[in-house]
Amino acid sequence: MLHELIFLEKIISGVDARRIILQTLLEGPKTGRELRWALADGFDRRIDGVSDALLYFNLQYLENYNVISRKKEWKSKYARIRPEYVQLVRRYFHINPPICIVGALDNDSTHVRDVRMKLRVEQKNMPLPKRYEFIVDKNLKNKFSPLFESVTFKFLDHEIFHNNVNFIYDFVKTEIIIYKKGSDSSSAKTLIEECEPIIDVTCGSKSAILALQKIAHKYNLRCFYIDQEEQIVWI
Known part of the structure; x- marks a missing residue:
């Protein structure tokens, strides 16, 4: 950096x-x-x-x-x-935009609430995230219903979610980080232009976590996980 x-x-x-x-x-x-x-x-x-x-x-x-x-x-x-x-x-230029959490989920459907709470309590100087974007195994779709308007789940096939780092990397890049909502116009903003994506690698398959870490490295993004003591660890 x-x-x-x-x-x-x-x-x-x-x-x-x-x-x-x-x-x-x-x-x-x-x-x-x-x-x-x-x-x-x-x-x-x-x-x-x-x-x-x-x-x-x-x-x-x-x-x-x-x-x-x-x-x-x-x-x-x-x-x-x-x-x-x-x-x-x-x-x-020391500019702090709104933030967005980008991560993956596994069987723990409570993680979304946990990360919202941890960021609110432990990161007092950080604004509350504007958006949350999580990739999830499609086989777990029934476990994840929209919790808040600001939370979006994107579902991937089971085999891809667990075994295809490159596909997940490309998916997160094109469908989240540089995705232009509702427009392909050159004047439309991407997610990374609207806010600072922060990568959460607490949950998800090994392939998903590796892909997310590659995203963090590629786009110079902050990255964290919540440890066994329920503390946020920045990596």
């Missing part, structure tokens, strides 16, 4: 335009015109005082280092922070 933050520091290199662009993109995907307005505000200039060179040189610089991506849709071209850098950029 420290290595990646140092890398980000070198990329920004004290250049105010890159700092303003990244802080603006933390709000979600933006067009060139929206970023031009952000630069105008940041430098206290009129919008016509922000040159194409200032905007597009720094966008291209950030894109060359794979920190952002750009995609054209109709007449607009949207820039966004690449998913694996979103949480790093937040940490760099």
Whole structure:
């Protein structure tokens, strides 16, 4: 994590335009015109005082280092922070978004309530999670009914849930972390752009836990489990 933050520091290199662009993109995907307005505000200039060179040189610089991506849709071209850098950029700027818990469940249907309670009691400086996303063995579907509006269960075939790390990894990535709810538009936000996913590896099959740990590593996410003493352990 420290290595990646140092890398980000070198990329920004004290250049105010890159700092303003990244802080603006933390709000979600933006067009060139929206970023031009952000630069105008940041430098206290009129919008016509922000040159194409200032905007597009720094966008291209950030894109060359794979920190952002750009995609054209109709007449607009949207820039966004690449998913694996979103949480790093937040940490760099000390920004704390709403949080979302992402994990797996096994036979213990009480875990959802337990993790809600533990986070509320032990993490006094942490806001309550906005959402909970859990993957579950489809054979246990009857044990898991919606508990709260903020809790979502996603069911996987028994064989996959217990034996296919790569499938679970891809599923969690595409259906949770970078999923765009209700829209494929370039302007639509993904889960990781809306909130900070925190990975819970307390429960689930070995394959599910391995896949979740890979997700945490890929996207620079915090990860925890609840130990036998009912304490939250950050890993």
